Amino acid sequence: MAKKEQKTAIVVGAGIVGVSSAYMLQKAGFQTTLIDRVGPCAGTSYGNAGAIVADGCVPNSMPGILKDVPSMLLDPTGPLTLRWSYFGKALPWLLRFAQEAREERVHHNATYLKQITQYATRDWARFMKTLKLEHLIQDVGWLKVYDSEEGFQATRDMRQLMTEMKAPFDVLGQKEITDLEPNLNGIFQHGIYQSKARFLLNPEKVVHGIADAFRSIGGTVEISNIDTIHIVSKDKVSASGGGKEFTADKLVIATGAWSKHLAEQVGSEVLLDTERGYHMMLPPLGDKGISRPIVYGEKSFVLAPMERGIRMTSQVEFAGLERGPDFRRIRKLLPFAKKMLPNLDTTEQDVWLGYRPSTPDSLPVIGRSQKSRNVILAFGHQHYGMTMGVTTARLVRDLALEKPETISLWPYRANRF
Ligand SMILES: Cc1cc2nc3c(=O)[nH]c(=O)nc-3n(C[C@H](O)[C@H](O)[C@H](O)COP(=O)(O)OP(=O)(O)OC[C@H]3O[C@@H](n4cnc5c(N)ncnc54)[C@H](O)[C@@H]3O)c2cc1C
Incomplete structure (x- = not known):
């Protein structure tokens, strides 16, 4: 009998969201390639205040x-x-931000921020224990x-x-x-x-530690500035840039603040x-x-x-x-x-x-793209990206595995604006 081919995944962007997602996908059985234009932790995950604001909901x-x-x-x-x-460029975002100050919107946004941040302490504790990085997280x-x-x-x-x-x-x-x-x-x-x-x-050491753990379980890290996401077929997607092309069954866009133009290529207009x-x-x-x-x-x-x-x-x-x-x-x-x-x-x-x-409503974008269910969006974590990063990675992994949703991802859909 022919051996079943191993599933493959690409994660573009190696900040906290990307490295954690790559690790979890590799662990779940996907042969995973993590791509960053510079390398792990070159973006915002490098220099933040390191707070894991459990139940952060404001x-x-x-x-x-x-x-x-x-x-x-x-x-x-x-x-x-x-x-x-x-x-002028920020105006559409700022106008929507102003609308989000209405009471019912604040209540909605707080509810769905907490829907993720309530898991932050538990998910980080488990993750750091698995990776033997407990010495880098404090209960203070x-x-x-x-x-x-x-x-x-x-x-x-x-x-x-x-x-x-x-x-x-x-x-x-x-x-x-x-x-x-x-x-x-x-x-x-x-x-x-x-x-x-x-x-x-030390957020930088943490992100590098996760990237090292990812490599140690067989994941690959590539350096490439991805400029094109292409839906090759019903089952395959590719990412290319700088003369390199990568093809896989699943692709995750986790390029933080630089995600807008990549998401647009797969039909997801994000504010x-x-x-x-x-x-x-x-x-x-x-x-x-x-x-x-x-x-x-x-x-x-x-x-x-x-x-x-x-x-x-x-x-x-x-x-x-x-x-x-x-x-x-x-x-x-x-x-x-x-x-x-x-x-x-x-x-x-x-x-x-x-x-x-x-995003103007402070909620991240987590979910499938408009054009292909094999492209997963995971960005927009604003002031709480370290807090939400590991929980987001768990949600990304479950999407890739086509598991039933454990929490409703509807509030985080890309085209909500
Ligand atoms: C001053 C400050 C303090 C903060 N303090 C906290 C805090 O205490 N607690 C908290 O929870 N959050 C905090 N945050 C927010 C948090 O740091 C971010 O939300 C989080 O780091 C975002 O992670 P990310 O993985 O989405 O993006 P990033 O860490 O920015 O990673 C994106 C990666 O994508 C790569 N990339 C971009 N474009 C491409 C491309 N085309 N091809 C390939 N690679 C690409 C970049 O090189 C980068 O490595 C703070 C932020 C700031 C600025």
């Missing part, structure tokens, strides 16, 4: 956001920047702190939504904050603490833009530092105690994929970071720009 478009936008844009140390030359929670009554009161809608969504959190007072983080400045009167959240000490964000690395502080990622609520930046130093992350900048970085904004935050953590050594080690892949 969409970026919330009631009242429109009234806050002008002051955010005018504040030189505020969390939002718009490069005006990009305004996610803390936001506020130094003014006004700043804390501005979180009322967020807290109400989290309560409605049954996303657990504790409200902390000054003493409880100091008990958790003795080196923080004592000025923080209020805190919001999500104790179920986890922290990746995807990038919310650019920056980081600055500062020297490690050891026991004079902090034990978990902490958000300075009023200033919307994070200090995270990474393996190789303190990482400050910040900003949402609308300027597209082509324009160069503007590191002035993150540098302007240094005095606030020093105020937050007086021991901080503000000697800049390096700075970085990343591209959050964002």
Whole structure:
């Protein structure tokens, strides 16, 4: 009897979503090729704050956001920047973002964010154990702190939504904050603490670790800038670019913020833009530092105690994929970071720009393409890509295996806009 041919898969894009999907597909029996134009972890998964925000359910478009936008844009140390030359391009996205602030939309978006993030802790724990990378994930929670009554009161809608969504959190007072983080400045009167959240000490090492594990079980990594996705037949799809062509039974588009034009080729029109964000690395502080990622609520930046130093992350900048970085904004935050953590050594080690892949409703795109059920879309994870990456990979694997859906993927369909 003829031997049954092994199923094959291609994953384009080797960020957290792509490497995790490739690993799970290989493990599920697909001979899998992972393709990236640079190599594993060359994109946004490299430089984030590493927070695994279990039960994260607060969409970026919330009631009242429109009234806050002008002051955010005018504040030189505020969390939002718009490069005006990009305004026309971003307009369709921004208009839809504004519509998503309606109450019923916020409720919908929160429900379906949580539908994925509720599995984050469990899926990450299992994955890291299987890959023997447990030492790179910590059970330290996610803390936001506020130094003014006004700043804390501005979180009322967020807290109400989290309560409605049954996303657990504790409200902390000054003493409880100091008990958790003795080196923080004592000025923080209020805190919001999500104790179920986890922290990746070194997101880059984690993504490389998953890629190494993928290779060790027989997966192949290729370098190629894919520009064309082609539906060869009912059963075969191909990806090509840079003079190389790859053909397989299943193909996953996991190219983060760069996914729009590839998805369009398979009939999926997505309202995807990038919310650019920056980081600055500062020297490690050891026991004079902090034990978990902490958000300075009023200033919307994070200090995270990474393996190789303190990482400050910040900003949402609308300027597209082509324009160069503007590191002035993150540098302007240094005095606030020093105020937050007086021991901080503000000697800049390096700075970085990343591209959050964002949809206006804050929900990712996960599902089959319009033109072929063999092309699977997995991108658009916005501020929560590390949080949702491993769960998304599990959903991708189940789609490739043609298993019945364990959660409804309808809210994440590409053509919802
Ligand atoms: C400052 C900042 C802080 C953040 N903090 C957090 C956090 O604390 N917690 C959290 O959950 N999320 C956080 N995020 C979001 C998170 O980092 C992203 O959502 C996530 O990394 C996206 O992963 P991805 O795999 O979809 O894309 P990426 O990591 O960007 O990977 C896409 C890959 O595709 C490749 N590629 C692109 N085009 C092609 C092509 N044509 N051919 C071949 N390869 C291609 C790229 O080289 C890249 O390697 C943060 C983001 C930023 C910017």
